[in-house]
Amino acid sequence: MENLKSIFIPKASDDNPYQNQLIANLGKFNIQVVRENNNFLFLSTVISNWKPDIVHLHWLEPLFLVPSENSIKSFIKAVIFIIQIIILRILGIKIVWTVHNLKNHENINLFLDWICSISVIKFSNAIITHCQVAKEEVIEKFSVKNKDKIFVVPHGNYIDCYENKIEKVVARAALGFNDSDIVFLFLGLIRPYKGLSELIDTFKELDSEKTQLVIAGKIYKDSLEMKNLLAQKLANAQNIKLIPGFVPNNQIQLYMNACDVVVFPYRDILTSGAVLLAMSFGKACIAPRKGCIGEVLDDAGAFLYEIDDENGLMKTMKLALEKHANLSTMGQHNRQLAEKYNWRYIAEITNDIYRSCL
Known part of the structure; x- marks a missing residue:
């Protein structure tokens, strides 16, 4: 050749x-x-x-x-x-x-x-x-x-690209969560198009004591506007843990293994490497059926909603809570899908x- x-x-x-x-x-x-x-x-x-x-x-x-x-x-x-x-x-x-x-x-x-x-x-x-x-x-x-x-x-996929040795119970203890908690995760660079503001508002409406939301990532270009927006939305917010700043590669496993489901509340998207990352860690996903997401994920491993449905994120997060016993199996399904890539x-x-x- x-x-x-x-x-x-x-x-x-x-x-x-x-x-x-x-x-x-x-x-x-x-x-x-x-x-x-x-x-x-x-x-x-x-x-x-x-x-x-x-x-x-x-x-x-x-x-x-x-x-x-x-x-x-x-x-x-x-x-x-x-x-x-x-x-x-x-x-x-x-x-x-x-x-x-x-x-x-x-x-x-x-x-x-x-x-x-x-x-x-x-x-x-x-x-x-x-x-x-x-x-x-x-x-x-x-x-x-x-x-x-x-x-x-x-x-x-991102299988074996990052360390993945931390057990779920250890990861949760490190973040202060109980084994019985249902943990949603938003991971990565915080930019407006990713819809974090909508995710926070939606999570607040869930009104469930056993649910936790972890937000881990760096604010894009250290935007003062975004910092002020998050400070306003997270003031007195219950069960939301913000861990600002760049997430080192060896810490990705901590957040992935502590959570039950990874949320991608995108306002608009074509391709998402972050979805492949969650699948590579064997995690269930919540995401809009937009761009490549609808081809990579399916209903057996994700809760998908139409991006123009104003209540789509709320419906899928509630569904994830109702079916929390299935989240681990859904994650395993996603890992199998990721392996072919x-x-x-x-x-x-x-x-x-x-x-x-x-």
């Missing part, structure tokens, strides 16, 4: 196993991957690693949005981004884009976001989505005419896509 070189742009955080797992398994198919640190002039990395066969784009927003939300600076950055994409095509380098999101989560400069996405679609040789629903959404939103260049590659399988499909572009 011929050796290939691919450049991943942008580089994900080292704490996120997604790229690490994909890179390690692509190596089994004679594909060398370089990860790009410079989100602005990534063409310099392409030149310094001459000549790559593939430039594989992942999250686009770091490549054209500026942290200050300055529209003029973002516009200039976007123009430079598109010029670099065009140069890649002129140089004969193949472009692959994995569509993790249809737009940036903070809804900043959405028209600019759309222009950059349209440009990548136009000049890319292949587009990857994580499920059939996402493929259809990409086709509809961006009016893609050449549907044959869109491929479905599932999101890989192993990274060698993901890399094999990606390898086939790469080589079809050449």
Whole structure:
């Protein structure tokens, strides 16, 4: 099999196993991957690693949005981004884009976001989505005419990516919970689109002494607005434990093994690696039937609701309480589902896509 070189742009955080797992398994198919640190002039990395066969784009927003939300600076950055994409095509380098999101989560400069996405679609040789629903959404939103260049590659699991040695009773004792408590978990970066505010309001209405809600994660960009909102909603709140700050990799097992069910109260979503994380730890889930979630989860392992149902989250949380005796079995079912999304399988499909572009 011929050796290939691919450049991943942008580089994900080292704490996120997604790229690490994909890179390690692509190596089994004679594909060398370089990860790009410079989100602005990534063409310099392409030149310094001459000549790559593939430039594989992942999250686009770091490549054209500026942290200050300055529209003029973002516009200039976007123009430079598109010029670099065009140069890649002129140089004969193949472009692959994995569509993790249809737009940036903070809804900043959405028209600019759309222009950059349209440009990548136009000049890319292949587009990857994580499920059939996402493929259809990409086709509809961006009016893609050449549907044959869109491929479905599932999101890989996180089995064995994190330590998982803590017993449930030990994890609960560490967090101050009783064995009889029913524990809901919200884990990860706290951002508006994830719907934490709605989750807190809904949990308060459950009015059950045996229920607990754990919120563990860092507030995105240390948003003062979000800090004040949480402080207001959690004032005098019963049975809600907020553990703010970044969750180290070795602590994920603590929260996952202490809980009964993981809640994903998203306002909008296309693909969720966090759902695969919960499934990999063998946890039941509550989530909207939106994007890839409805393809990855099923009713045997999750309580799913329609995202436009205002009472959907409340109904599913109440159902989880009613069926709390089944939560462990549901989690085991999810673990079995997650096992089929192993990274060698993901890399094999990606390898086939790469080589079809050449």
